[in-house]
Amino acid sequence: MSFKDLKLNRPILRAIAEMNYDEPTPVQEMTIPLVLEKKDIIVSAQTGTGKTAAFALPILQQLFDRQDATNQAKTVKALIISPTRELAIQIADNFKAYSQYTNLTTALVFGGTSVEPQVESLKKGVDILVATPGRLLDLHKQDVINLDYVETLVLDEADLMLDMGFIDDVKKIERLCPKDKQVMLFSATMPYKVTQLASAILKDPETVKAAPISSAADNVQQLLYYVPKPKKIELCLHLLRNTIKGNIIIFRRTKYGVDKLEQTLLRNNYKAESLHGDKSQSERQQAYNNFKNKEAAILIATDVAARGLDIDQLDAVINFDLPNVPETYVHRIGRTGRAGNFGKSYSFCSADEKPYLASIQKMLFTKLEVEEDHPYPLDPQAKPIVHKKKGSKHKKGRKSEASKKNKKRWYK
Structure with a gap:
């Protein structure tokens, strides 16, 4: 299968051709048609399987017809939530690269850095917003971000998001978006908590599994x-x-x-x-x-x-x-x-x-x-090192010199 078979627009095909993408990876091949059909999806895929393109390309395709709105009229229509800043930066960079021959705009917000430049980029109007949960909620509270027009919500690395304690933030963000949105959940592993979250926020989702673990x-x-x-x-x-x-x-x-x-x-x-x-x-x-x-x-x-x-x-x-x-x-x-x-x-x-x-x-x-041929072998009989807490250096029941002399104290 080629990317043309996935019915993507010419400007998007041109961008991915310039990035030397020859043919879709299995996760892209399975996911892109489902996204274009507006289905909710759960994708179990690891880093390195091409999952960012699996959601970015169809999102750009869906927004393509409305790319020419004036910047001030643009509203956030696709929201991608990422657990870490590094991952958010990479996702935003990918969106910008794939959309370079369109008029679609992408903004990025994350914590640990100055908020002013991020606010300025949002004021210009954006179609796609990539964000970490904490900073997104802060800016929403300040009325800088409006999520009323979100059509697509992507939760990337959901298992890591939950490991990092973001579950309540993720649920809150999902509630701030319109009810009739499309939701995509990507996770490298599918522990019970992720399955539970998926059943709470996705409607009749299709499941995609990319390569066994x-x-x-x-x-x-x-x-x-x-x-x-x-x-x-x-x-x-x-x-x-x-x-x-x-x-x-x-x-x-x-x-x-x-x-x-x-x-x-x-x-x-x-x-x-x-x-x-x-x-x-x-x-x-x-x-x-x-x-x-x-x-x-x-x-x-x-x-x-x-x-x-x-x-x-x-x-x-x-x-x-x-x-x-x-x-x-x-x-x-x-x-x-x-x-x-x-x-x-x-x-x-x-x-x-x-x-x-x-x-x-x-x-x-x-x-x-x-590999046994190295200078620091472990004794096969070795037991784990147990670190014992050191007790007081004084013996139990130790009396002070004053007590020994039966001296009266000024306090009772």
Whole structure:
């Protein structure tokens, strides 16, 4: 199938041809016709499957006939909600690229940065609005954004949105839009909470499943290293010196862990950048740009910060900490081995992470390839390190010197 077969307009076809899109991906092929039929849809698809184009192209097609309204007369007709700023920026950039030969306008609003430029862009009139939940509700409260004319609502990365605690915001946004809108929900995984949200806000939805969850791993060689927790940094440096080359993302579970590893790598003369939720928007954008432009070879990130990042030709992924949610492992390693290329993932497993490993292998229906030839092997009998809370250094029932001397106190 070609994009022409999907009955898209010439200006849109011209834009995607210039972006070297040859033929639709499976998720685009399945989703675009349903969107054009004005159906509500639930799409289960991971990053890298082309899902942004799957909703952006038909939305632009639907709005094409009304593209020539004067800017002041334009109202928000398509609203796309994204959990993170980085993802929102990428979605808005895609909309602008696909619509470059139309008069349709796209605006972007997200938190962590100055509100004035965003207000100015909204005042000019927009057809498509891409937003993070918090900033959208703030601007709606200030009467800067009017959602009365929304015809299409897209919830992207719904599972991450709920993980980040946005469920109430999402429900509120949905209620602020007209009742007869078209709703699309995109989610990499479909936990119960996402299914519950979908049944509450979608009407007779069609379901699209793009590629089984384990297929993301098909082009990735997955290597497993058993290593004591205190030796993970040494193992990481060893592999960077001797084995792993090129562009690498290293995943850590916590912001503190990301910062600590970044400092270690910088001290060892590696060009590294880091991403996590405590960094300002400008810092995150700078780190992302430096890595994408290959000014830094290593990006250290938490899962939330890295979700949805669009990075081509990633050579390897290091799971410095194994994730406690098995689907997250698939998202991580799916960053490499994309678009027909092959990649590698290196996972470090300490004694306390063995239950996480068992869950991952159970979901993948396979055992990861164990690499035993390294300097920091884990004793197979090693037990998880238990951190005991230190008690008081004083013995129980300790009496003060005053008590011992039976001195009278001034208080009772």
